[in-house]
Amino acid sequence: MKRKLKDKRDQETKKLHGSLDKFTFSTNLSTSVPLPETDVTEIYTNENEITKIEKSVEVCGITSTNLSTSAQSQEIDVTEKYTNENEITKIEISVEVCGITSANNSDEKCAINNTNVTVTTEGFSDWQHTKERLREYENSFIHRKAICDFSNRSIDIKRIDCQLVLQYKKDVQYWRDVLKRTVAAVQFLAQRGLAFFGENEIIGNGHNGNFLGIMELIAKFDPFLKEHLNNYGNVGSEIKNSTYFGMIVDSTPDITHIDQLAIVLRYVNCDGQPVERFVKFQDIYGYTAEYLTITIVEIIKKFGIDIKNCVGQSYDNASNMAGKYSGLQTRIRTLAPLAIFLPCAAHSLNLVGVHAVENCNGAVEYFSIIQFVYNFFLSSTHRWKLLYQHLECNETLTIKSSSQTRLSANADATKALQQNYAYILSILLEISQDNNENGNTQFDAMNILKTLKKRETAILTIVWDVILQRINITSKSLQSSTENLFSIVPLYNSLTDFIQYVREYFGDYESKSIELLNKDI
Structure with a gap:
């Protein structure tokens, strides 16, 4: 032997x-x-x-x-x-x-x-003890010094993008400081049951309400908040100095089921940079083009802005907003003939993606699976805690809900599912074999486990994650305040070419799906 x-x-x-x-x-x-x-x-x-x-x-x-x-x-x-x-x-x-x-x-x-390690000076031929010799090299001074040098080069201040990182951190800290002061003022008014708003929302006006009044009071003794109010407080005066502006309008219901109209004005400041400023949330109780026109014009007049200086307008593709004959954009053009209408590029891209999903039965079924997985864990605090403990230990994203109207939500859902695929399979197997769980829970866990173990489910997870992440990046680029009309078409063309690339390299995604199913925890 x-x-x-x-x-x-x-x-x-x-x-x-x-x-x-x-x-x-x-x-x-x-x-x-x-x-x-x-x-x-x-x-x-x-x-x-x-x-x-x-x-x-x-x-x-x-x-x-x-x-x-x-x-x-x-x-x-x-x-x-x-x-x-x-x-x-x-x-x-x-x-x-x-x-x-x-x-x-x-x-x-x-x-x-x-180096001075035996394996690197005298040579090596004892292949049965490779692991021990490599461990000896990893503990050597030369190797540790190389790791330290690599760590030092990874420090933010020594990276090639250090200036961008520092600027990003500076912006994050700036808005955190603004939020702290804003929350403090809100808490003060809410605890005493005082009203927030006044007759207007103009900085420096004596009838602008308790909230703005408190912010102005703090600004007298806080140089940071004073500078912030000077830079962002008087949108009306900045637009007057710029003369011409464009407006972006959209509405959505809040938690109290009241539809709120959001108005954003876009203009060029004195430095020649494009600026987007949020103006107001306005409660609305109608959706007709005539009602919306009257509401928008009144809000703009309150800021002392002439509607005739509007040279651009952008809304979604709803008929009451983009209608050619009696829509909001047509009524605004009767008041401001230079107000050219352009449909929202990001909204149009979102519509294309949503309709593409709706017209494919396989895609509809796949996103239903994602939603079912999310509901299965969310419906039980015990199962959610079990999932959260696994994901917290590995610093991965928690699972997300899918959406029938927002592709960005689907992008987050597919990304979270792909990163946590192996952990979810392991947890589902554990639940299905746990005799302390009731029969329905074990049955649901087993069905979800069988579905996720299918090759086609893994392939759809890989493919949709790749597509939706790219669509999400393009959508965010289109929503950037620094983008202009000339960059829309190149972004669309780039996205089209990328999706065509995905179709031609299906074999690569199939091999990745096999790795996803066989991934060890």
Whole structure:
């Protein structure tokens, strides 16, 4: 028995012989390493001068080690000599490489220089103890120093994008400070049951309400808030100075089921930069174009802005907003003839994606599965806690709900499902085998587990995550305040080309789905 085991080990060892030859040089240069030509001459002729460039490369000292010899240190000596005689320039470059060792037979060891660890100085041929030797190298001074250097280079202040990172952190801290002061004022008024709003919302006006009054009072003793109010407080005066503006309008119901109209004005400041400023939330009780027109015009007049200076308007594609004959955009153009209407590019992109999902039964079924998984864990505090504990330990996203109207929500849902796929499968298996759970819970867990283990479900998770993440990035770019009309079409074209690319590389996503199903926790 021992003889058989020894023969088996010898066979495995022979298979590994020469596996590192591609990383080393040998003494038999004619068969192992092709040497470059030693004399390379390039002659360039000109009517006035002749330039001759000679490159001579000398490779020497390439040696091989045996069991009794240790590796020589690797030395690289590069010298450049420049001479100029009679308009003839000669450049000589000599390179000497020494001490690169290799193993050509079973009696030789492979060695890597520049460390004091046995495996890198004397070589290594004991393949049965590879793990121990690698651990020895990982604990060496050279390796630890390299890791420390890598960590130092990863520090934000030493990265190539350090300025962008610092600016981002500065902006985050700025708005956090604004939020702290705003929340403090809201708490003060709410605890005493005082009204928030007044007759108007103009900074500096004595009838602008308790909230703005408190903010102005704090600003007298707080330079930060004073500067903030000066920069963002008087939108009306800034727009008056800019003269022309465009408006973006949309509505959505709040938690009290009252529809609120949000108005955003876009203009160019004195520095020539495009600026978007939120103006007001207005409760509305109708959806007709006539009612919305009257509401918007009255709000703009309160800020002392002339509606005739409106040169652009952008809404969604609803008939009451974008209607050609009696929609909001047509009625605004009767008051401001220069107010060109453009449908919201991000909203149009969202509509395309939503309708694409609705017209594909497989996609509808897939997002129903995502919603069912979300509802299964959300409906029980015990199951949600069990899921949250697994995801918190691995610092991954919690699962999200899908949406029938917002592609960005679906993008978050598919991303969370893909990152947590293996953990969700493990938790579902645990629940389905837990006798303390009731029968319905075990049955639902088993059905979801079978569905998620299907190859087509894993493929759809990979494909939809890739598509929706790209759509979400494009949508956010379209919503940026710095984007203009000229960038819309290139963004659309880029997205179209990317989706075509996804269709042509289906095999790659199929292989990724196999990895997703076989991923270890």
